[in-house]
Amino acid sequence: MILTDTHTHLYSEEFSEDRDQMIQRAFDAGVTRLFVPSIDSSYTQSMYELEAKYPDNVFLMMGLHPTYVKDNYEEELAHVERELAKRKFTAVGEIGIDLYWDKSTLKQQQYAFKHQIQLAKKYNLPINIHCRDAFDEVFEVLESEKGDDLFGIFHCFTGNFEQAQQAISYNMKLGIGGVVTFKNGKIDQFLNDIPISNIVLETDSPYLSPVPHRGKRNESSYTKLVAEKLALIYNKNLAEIAEITTKNALDIFGI
Numbered sequence: 001m002i003l004t005d006t007h008t009h010l011y012s013e014e015f016s017e018d019r020d021q022m023i024q025r026a027f028d029a030g031v032t033r034l035f036v037p038s039i040d041s042s043y044t045q046s047m048y049e050l051e052a053k054y055p056d057n058v059f060l061m062m063g064l065h066p067t068y069v070k071d072n073y074e075e076e077l078a079h080v081e082r083e084l085a086k087r088k089f090t091a092v093g094e095i096g097i098d099l100y101w102d103k104s105t106l107k108q109q110q111y112a113f114k115h116q117i118q119l120a121k122k123y124n125l126p127i128n129i130h131c132r133d134a135f136d137e138v139f140e141v142l143e144s145e146k147g148d149d150l151f152g153i154f155h156c157f158t159g160n161f162e163q164a165q166q167a168i169s170y171n172m173k174l175g176i177g178g179v180v181t182f183k184n185g186k187i188d189q190f191l192n193d194i195p196i197s198n199i200v201l202e203t204d205s206p207y208l209s210p211v212p213h214r215g216k217r218n219e220s221s222y223t224k225l226v227a228e229k230l231a232l233i234y235n236k237n238l239a240e241i242a243e244i245t246t247k248n249a250l251d252i253f254g255i
Contacts, residue, residue, distance in 0.1 A: 001242045003227055004033040004249040005220045007094070007128065007155050007175055007202035010058065011036070011046035014206040014217055023054065026220035030242065034220055035253065037061045037094040037128055037155075040068040041079040059255065061093040063116055066109045066130055067101050073108050077115060084123055090253040092120035093128025094155055097141070100132040110141060117145045126152035126252050129172065135163050142170045153252060156204050161190040168198050173248055175202040178210035178218060181229050192233050196241075200249045201226050 005026070015022050026034065034054075036047055038061050051058045062083045064076045084092070095116040097109045120127045129152060131138045142150065151171035157164065158179055164187075167174060176199055179185040191199075201223050203210075209218035210225040227241045234241065 001030045001239050002033065002246050003029070003031040003223050003242045004035070004201060004246040005031050005203050005205075005223045006035045006153060006200045006249050006253075007037055007177070008034050008205045008220045009037065009039070009207075010034060010050050010205075010220070011043050012206050015219075022219045022221075023057075026223070027057070029221040029224045031220050031223045032057055033059065033246070033249070035059045035061065035090060035249070037065075037091075038063045038080075039065040039094075040076055044079070044083065059090045059253065061091040061128055062089045063091075063093045063095045063128070064112055065094050066096050066098040066113065069105050069109045069112050073112055077112060080116065081119060084119055089123075089125065090255060091126045091128045091152060092116050092123075093126075093152070094130040095127060096130035096155075097134040097137045098130060098132040099134045099137065106137065110137065113138075113141050114145065117141070117150065120152070121145075121149045124149070126254075128152055128175075129154045130156070135159055139166055139170075146170055151252065153200055153202075155202065156208065158185070158187060160186075161193060164190070164194055168194070173198055173200045173252055175200055176230065177202045177204050177226055178208040178214070178222070180226060180233075181210040182214065188229070188233055191230075192235075196230075196234050196236075196244050197248060199230070199245055200252070201230075201245045
């Protein structure tokens, strides 16, 4: 059984004491494909080192995270462009709009999001979307860029049924993680109305740990807990969930 974590920040400082052991725990749980999003240029070297150490398991994205769109965002976008021109990545991400932390940078976030979507199209890559308190703003950009060359994953999907349908209409899979196990997460109430062909698994580790680890550090081995919850929601066995969601992920990432 192969499980795929489509979104894990393996380079996070929160893993500095036990990173290799944490990755081994993921392998032991059957989570053998780990997709690593970019945040900003300060983590690029760490990402490359992880890929070099685990070349059969770690797959990298490149992008500028919306909460890291600061005064130097043009320099950061130039870094993204240089890296994409240098080598192959599996996606442009994580990119998007976040109005939870800072609404004052909305204009710059919109520009960075749109610009990076266009880079993804240039290299025929999927995008990995971060959206927090910004569904309308994200959908506005996606609407302006929609087409066969726009596709990817709506990471950490926490919207309602109508928003799920809208995301899927833009050729997005829904990234489902620990929130699906929360009592107040709400997405478990309608997820079985979404065809499982539109679902991929993720952790967003070290954030958003699933129950029973909620509030503690998340890690990629917990992908299995998300899969177990989906098995209940979709009335399928764990092996089926693993097979279907891994196929969905590989279809998006093209590996």
